[in-house]
Amino acid sequence: xxxxxxxxxxxxxxxxxxxxxxxxxxxxxxxxxxxxxxxxxxxxxxxxxxxxxxxxxxxxxxxxxxxxxxxxxxxxxxxxxxxxxxxxxxxxxxxxxxxxxxxxxxxxxxxxxxxxxxxxxxxxxxxxxxxxxxxxxxxxxxxxxxxxxxxxxxx
Amino acid sequence: xxxxxxxxxxxxxxxxxxxxxxxxxxxxxxxxxxxxxxxxxxxxxxxxxxxxxxxxxxxxxxxxxxxxxxxxxxxxxxxxxxxxxxxxxxxxxxxxxxxxxxxxxxxxxxxxxxxxxxxxxxxxxxxxxxxxxxxxxxxxxxxxxxxxxxxxxxxxxxxxxxxxxxxxxxxxxxxxxxxxxxxxxxxxxxxxxxxxxxxxxxxxxxxxxxxxxxxxxxxxxxxxxxxxxxxxxxxxx
Numbered sequence: 031x032x033x034x035x036x037x038x039x040x041x042x043x044x045x046x047x048x049x050x051x052x053x054x055x056x057x058x059x060x061x062x063x064x065x066x067x068x069x070x071x072x073x074x075x076x077x078x079x080x081x082x083x084x085x086x087x088x089x090x091x092x093x094x095x096x097x098x099x100x101x102x103x104x105x106x107x108x109x110x111x112x113x114x115x116x117x118x119x120x121x122x123x124x125x126x127x128x129x130x131x132x133x134x135x136x137x138x139x140x141x142x143x144x145x146x147x148x149x150x151x152x153x154x155x156x157x158x159x160x161x162x163x164x165x166x167x168x169x170x171x172x173x174x175x176x177x178x179x180x181x182x183x184x185x
Numbered sequence: 186x187x188x189x190x191x192x193x194x195x196x197x198x199x200x201x202x203x204x205x206x207x208x209x210x211x212x213x214x215x216x217x218x219x220x221x222x223x224x225x226x227x228x229x230x231x232x233x234x235x236x237x238x239x240x241x242x243x244x245x246x247x248x249x250x251x252x253x254x255x256x257x258x259x260x261x262x263x264x265x266x267x268x269x270x271x272x273x274x275x276x277x278x279x280x281x282x283x284x285x286x287x288x289x290x291x292x293x294x295x296x297x298x299x300x301x302x303x304x305x306x307x308x309x310x311x312x313x314x315x316x317x318x319x320x321x322x323x324x325x326x327x328x329x330x331x332x333x334x335x336x337x338x339x340x341x342x343x344x345x346x347x348x349x350x351x352x353x354x355x356x357x358x359x360x361x362x363x364x365x366x367x368x369x370x371x372x373x374x375x376x377x378x379x380x381x382x383x384x385x386x387x388x389x390x391x392x393x394x395x396x397x398x399x400x401x402x403x404x405x406x407x408x409x410x411x412x413x414x415x416x417x418x419x420x421x422x
Contacts, residue, residue: 185360
């Protein structure tokens with residue numbers, strides 16, 4: 031009998047944590063790859079309208095965002111304003127902004143650039159029409175009206 | 186000088202460092218996919234552009250939205266809920282309505298004849314670009330017929346014309362755009378279900394198998410939503 035009992039203390043041995051760094055590194059690399067750093071501070075409040083016939087935007091790095099809505103900081107007034115990157119802008123600034131963004135990218139990617147319009151539901155079409163005219167002048171013809179998924183009839 | 190053996194670096198804190206970085210990237214990651222309605226804007230019109238030829242009234246589905254978010258479709262007031270059905274009627278004209286476009290049957294013989302004529306013309310004048318694009322167009326129709334059979338085709342000038350006032354609310358504009366897209370997508374889905382057994386939205390343009398199917402369905406139901414040059418309709422603000 032005593033031949034089969036183990037000598038020394040019993041109990042489970044500690045789990046080896048040697049592979050923990052590897053696991054963490056794996057997660058780390060995953061998040062490093064999916065992270066997109068170009069997230070701007072919103073300066074205007076936007077509640078997007080909803081629609082059903084939507085498509086996904088394929089490559090985030092090839093999308094430029096134009097935000098239109100009423101400023102969050104009421105010192106800037108209550109009229110809808112345009113936000114490009116991190117600052118307020120006028121309609122007249124858009125063409126230059128588009129050209130600047132286009133120059134940053136590779137030649138092969140240029141035709142794939144999409145301009146996404148993030149516009150608040152309550153904004154009137156006047157400013158949106160002006161923006162669209164500027165985009166046409168700047169030859170940025172691929173646009174996307176950013177929306178939430180949902181029934182469009184409830185807008 | 187005697188060499189000391191290299192001391193091994195303690196890797197115990199490696200996990201902590203990795204954790205720190207991991208948490209940083211976790212916080213900065215935004216996972217939300219941007220979705221939206223994709224549209225292609227028309228290029229700017231040069232000043233010396235000649236007036237386009239007049240289009241038959243029955244070939245244009247006119248949608249106006251005023252500053253009070255009301256719809257005027259083909260000169261009649263319409264609720265936005267009925268817009269989808271209206272647009273589908275325009276695309277198919279099932280009752281031979283004289284106010285809606287005449288669809289022409291594209292038969293195999295007819296398309297083949299056009300291809301032959303173009304090829305003969307092209308043989309005489311090989312550098313003519315217009316002829317080349319025409320030939321491509323008809324060959325596209327031929328491959329559509331081979332896939333889904335003979336079909337009724339919209340006149341090339343038929344289009345949905347959308348006009349809005351500067352005072353229209355953006356959400357209303359999106360609703361109208363969405364309903365018009367929904368009409369076309371439903372028609373495409375129905376056709377695709379009937380011919381290929383899968384919905385149009387399930388077809389993958391990256392697959393060489395699906396690509397011709399998508400082109401064929403697009404030939405039958407092209408997406409022709411045109412936005413008029415901006416102007417004030419009712420001066421509202």
